[in-house]
Amino acid sequence: MTAPGLGGATLMLHHLAVTTLKLVELGYAGDVDLPLVCRIINRAQKSLKAKVGTSVATIGEPDISGIAYTRASIFSLLPDRVESEILIGVTHAPLSGNLFSMTTPVGEIVPSLHGSYELCELSGRTLEEYIAQSALSEFLQIRFCQSSEGHTWADLVHDEVRGCLFDFVPHKPDKVHKLRRGWLDPQCRAKLINAGVADDEVPAAEAVIRAIQRPTLVGSFLDGIKRPGFGILLGGLAGGGLVNLVTTAITNAFSATILVSLGVIAVASVALVLGNWIQAMRAARARIRR
């Protein structure tokens, strides 16, 4: 029994508490940069704190005909969980039923990279972004199930493809769409909030997903140079700059005119690259709203 008057304080503490997401390597997963997964999560918000735990080096052989791990066997391989923490075992192990990930109600998540390379390639996500997005959608699902005895994952997922984190997607093209868009549709968001999932954890998860979808300067540049318009313009500017430099070298006459034209070229190049980035960010925002 909580003494009267303490209820408010307990509630406040709950909201102020930062939830720790501990990521551990389960078997070999050295191709995933776990500290980078943590940075992706931690940079975007303050309510969830991701950190890397001690890895589990050996996970033996799959117990289902040597090809997949059952729920019981994969979770028995996870280290002990600190009670307040969410434990995430990142693995290449194939899971039974060809599942992309498994969870337990207490707060354990095993996102498997088995079969994820092609999905990442098709959706333009890195392995680290894939793990961050999978872990957060499973985390919200765990919170939903914890919110009421009667809640199961089946109350949250839907067959309709909305690009929502809770789309039930057995088919690859739908999974790619979900990875690209990965938002919480209004119905699912309302379900989480109404279920009483801490009201800072839902926006925190959403902030991370948005950060994953936001194009970086480098990413937008690499995408841009694949497009003829951007490539030709930038190539023209670079060519102009080179001609100026070569002329200067040959004639050994570094004039004010050349300096000015190099400056103009540099400014135009920066404007072009930044303009392309802004355009990519606008397009990404429009995709989220659609």
Ligand SMILES: [Zn+2]
């Ligand atoms: Zn939904």
